[in-house]
Amino acid sequence: MTGFLDNLLNGLALGSVYALIALGFVTIFKASGVLSFTHGSLLLLGGYLVAVLHDDIGFAGALAVAVLVTAAVAGALDRLVLQRVGGTDPHAAHVQTIVTIGIDIVLVTDLARRIGGDLLPLGDPWGNSVSDLGPVTVADSRIAAILVSAMAIGGAFALFRFTPWGLSLRAAAEDGEAAALMGVRLTRVRTVAWCLAGGLAALAAVFLVAFPAPGLERTTGQIALKAFPAAILGGMASPVGALVGSMLIGLTEAFVAGYQSELHVLGEGFGDVAPYAVMVLVLLVRPAGLFAAKGAARV
Amino acid sequence: MSDLLKKSTLLERGGLLKQGRLLLPALLLCALPFYLDAFWLRIGLFSMAAAIGAVGLGLLSGTAGQLSLGHAFFLAVGAYGYVWLAGEPGPGLPPAVAAVLAVLLAGAAGGLFSPVAGRVKGVYLGVATLALVFLGHHVLLTADSVTGGFNGRSVPPLEIGGFTFAETDPELTVLGVPFGAEERLWYLGLVLFALTWFTARGLLRGRPGRALVALRDSETAASVMGVHVARYRSAAFVVSSMYAGLAGVLLALSFRRVVPDYFSLLLSVDYLAMIVIGGLGSVAGATAGAVFVTALPLLMTRYADQLPLVATPGSGDGSIGPTEASRYLYGAAIVVILLYAPDGLHGLARRTRARLRRKSPDTGPPGAGPTSRPPATTANAARTKEHTP
Numbered sequence: 157m158t159g160f161l162d163n164l165l166n167g168l169a170l171g172s173v174y175a176l177i178a179l180g181f182v183t184i185f186k187a188s189g190v191l192s193f194t195h196g197s198l199l200l201l202g203g204y205l206v207a208v209l210h211d212d213i214g215f216a217g218a219l220a221v222a223v224l225v226t227a228a229v230a231g232a233l234d235r236l237v238l239q240r241v242g243g244t245d246p247h248a249a250h251v252q253t254i255v256t257i258g259i260d261i262v263l264v265t266d267l268a269r270r271i272g273g274d275l276l277p278l279g280d281p282w283g284n285s286v287s288d289l290g291p292v293t294v295a296d297s298r299i300a301a302i303l304v305s306a307m308a309i310g311g312a313f314a315l316f317r318f319t320p321w322g323l324s325l326r327a328a329a330e331d332g333e334a335a336a337l338m339g340v341r342l343t344r345v346r347t348v349a350w351c352l353a354g355g356l357a358a359l360a361a362v363f364l365v366a367f368p369a370p371g372l373e374r375t376t377g378q379i380a381l382k383a384f385p386a387a388i389l390g391g392m393a394s395p396v397g398a399l400v401g402s403m404l405i406g407l408t409e410a411f412v413a414g415y416q417s418e419l420h421v422l423g424e425g426f427g428d429v430a431p432y433a434v435m436v437l438v439l440l441v442r443p444a445g446l447f448a449a450k451g452a453a454r455v
Numbered sequence: 456m457s458d459l460l461k462k463s464t465l466l467e468r469g470g471l472l473k474q475g476r477l478l479l480p481a482l483l484l485c486a487l488p489f490y491l492d493a494f495w496l497r498i499g500l501f502s503m504a505a506a507i508g509a510v511g512l513g514l515l516s517g518t519a520g521q522l523s524l525g526h527a528f529f530l531a532v533g534a535y536g537y538v539w540l541a542g543e544p545g546p547g548l549p550p551a552v553a554a555v556l557a558v559l560l561a562g563a564a565g566g567l568f569s570p571v572a573g574r575v576k577g578v579y580l581g582v583a584t585l586a587l588v589f590l591g592h593h594v595l596l597t598a599d600s601v602t603g604g605f606n607g608r609s610v611p612p613l614e615i616g617g618f619t620f621a622e623t624d625p626e627l628t629v630l631g632v633p634f635g636a637e638e639r640l641w642y643l644g645l646v647l648f649a650l651t652w653f654t655a656r657g658l659l660r661g662r663p664g665r666a667l668v669a670l671r672d673s674e675t676a677a678s679v680m681g682v683h684v685a686r687y688r689s690a691a692f693v694v695s696s697m698y699a700g701l702a703g704v705l706l707a708l709s710f711r712r713v714v715p716d717y718f719s720l721l722l723s724v725d726y727l728a729m730i731v732i733g734g735l736g737s738v739a740g741a742t743a744g745a746v747f748v749t750a751l752p753l754l755m756t757r758y759a760d761q762l763p764l765v766a767t768p769g770s771g772d773g774s775i776g777p778t779e780a781s782r783y784l785y786g787a788a789i790v791v792i793l794l795y796a797p798d799g800l801h802g803l804a805r806r807t808r809a810r811l812r813r814k815s816p817d818t819g820p821p822g823a824g825p826t827s828r829p830p831a832t833t834a835n836a837a838r839t840k841e842h843t844p
Binding site: 241 | 571582589592596597786789
């Protein structure tokens with residue numbers, strides 16, 4: 157039973173971190189129709205900044221700087237590069253998606269070169285301490301992950317719901333042309349969306365590499381790709397769907413890893429790839445994701 | 456009547472010209488093994504294998520508009536399929552049969568994925584195919600008995616009718632040049648590449664190619680015109696997987712050892728880079744992109760000590776090694792090409808040709824124009840020059 161609770165908590169913690177990343181994907185997708193493949197490198201950038209800066213300005217300061225810088229980089233990439241690609245082509249969003257892959261190659265190569273073969277500690281205040289919650293022992297970093305993610309996600313939803321920008325975002329996602337005619341500045345809306353997503357990715361980096369993970373390494377960015385299944389499961393354009401998808405992915409990964417000895421048919425380390433297996437299974441049944449609205453094409 | 460005659464001779468001449476245009480590079484490629492050493496031949500081999508795979512991906516992503524990041528998986532199916540079918544442990548089939556079966560196996564793997572590939576559209580398919588790469592990599596690492604696990608397996612050489620594509624057996628010297636594995640595989644690669652080139656062009660210019668382009672431009676319009684959407688999407692996926700499988704077999708033969716870590720997401724991204732740099736939707740473009748992306752890191756490694764800003768491999772942390780330098784270059788190339796020349800190298804070449812052709816009749820008869828107004832023509836010329844970027 158404690159094993160089950162352990163796995164459940166692990167899964168929730170993992171799911172909430174994925175939710176931070178997936179929410180970023182979905183926000184970007186709603187605002188611009190682009191699937192951001194740069195997210196892996198943005199996450200790596202956030203983690204790297206915290207790792208480099210925390211000695212000098214403390215963990216909290218480093219985290220704040222990392223979130224702001226990553227947000228600014230994401231916004232700048234959108235404004236200076238992506239918005240200039242494709243023009244009025246109806247497939248512009250697809251072309252921009254491929255451009256994000258190119259940007260990702262450059263950024264990841266550079267960050268991986270700087271990190272080298274090292275494991276960088278982030279200097280987070282949780283360290284490797286644990287707490288007892290009733291019958292189970294949990295790493296403090298997991299609890300922090302759940303709490304901070306819940307706050308950040310709540311904040312993001314409040315932004316969507318209550319601010320003028322959130323209203324513009326929802327309007328732009330519904331019908332870009334109509335929104336533009338009503339005075340919504342689409343370019344600004346999508347740049348802010350990119351900034352938000354970048355900040356969330358930097359925040360997620362801290363919890364992804366916290367205890368019991370060993371630290372920031374050059375392959376950490378690949379973990380961001382696991383939020384893709386989460387976002388796809390939710391239907392890509394639905395923030396709530398992304399949350400549900402992330403939890404599903406997180407729990408799957410934790411339970412598969414937790415019950416590995418019973419699942420040895422699937423091979424060692426199947427937990428790492430389980431999210432993708434779930435994604436394929438769901439796409440077989442519902443090709444548009446779990447929460448996708450039924451679309452109609454107008455001719 | 457005379458018009459008709461003129462037209463037919465023109466057509467014939469055009470056809471001949473076209474044949475000649477292909478014949479010359481083909482002859483050149485056939486002659487190269489007599490002049491180049493093994494290093495250059497290996498670059499050529501890898502480029503040919505990559506070109507075969509890139510043409511397949513170009514068919515799917517460029518023509519049908521379906522993004523795929525799962526190409527590495529199908530390359531792996533081809534490579535490992537061949538190794539397992541031809542080797543021990545495995546059924547130990549004759550290598551030629553194993554090679555054909557491996558290509559079919561890759562096609563079948565693509566077919567198995569078609570319930571997803573036929574219904575998921577555009578960039579979403581890119582994410583769905585991520586699953587193939589990661590799941591495939593996991594299988595390669597864990598299914599020891601078939602794949603040899605982390606350390607991979609060595610590749611049995613190809614053998615057709617007693618002729619082995621390896622160093623010896625039979626010993627072969629042509630015109631004083633000893634034919635080792637590289638020279639023999641070079642000709643095999645050429646044959647396979649020619650096969651790819653002609654079949655892919657046939658597909659693109661025929662009915663299937665038109666259907667796929669229509670599908671890419673507007674799904675609704677295409678299905679109204681009678682294109683079966685799901686069937687054509689799955690078919691494009693299967694055909695592209697088969698090209699990938701063929702590329703995988705050729706890669707396995709030239710590497711002589713297959714390891715799981717080669718077939719990672721990076722490889723898929725490499726292939727995507729090839730078709731974007733070359734220009735989406737063209738066979739020649741995909742080939743050019745493949746040569747660029749494949750040869751660049753190898754050349755940079757070889758000439759690292761002579762290049763500015765590039766350190767020799769293993770010269771310490773923080774320096775830019777040749778692999779990194781080439782990744783910077785082609786990552787940036789993707790961005791720059793999509794920003795300024797969205798149709799890639801292929802489009803650049805076409806536009807340059809068109810401009811040259813336009814220019815030659817203009818400059819041809821300079822004295823033919825009325826000589827009474829020379830200042831006006833020079834002014835015109837000056838103005839057009841200003842406008843030319």
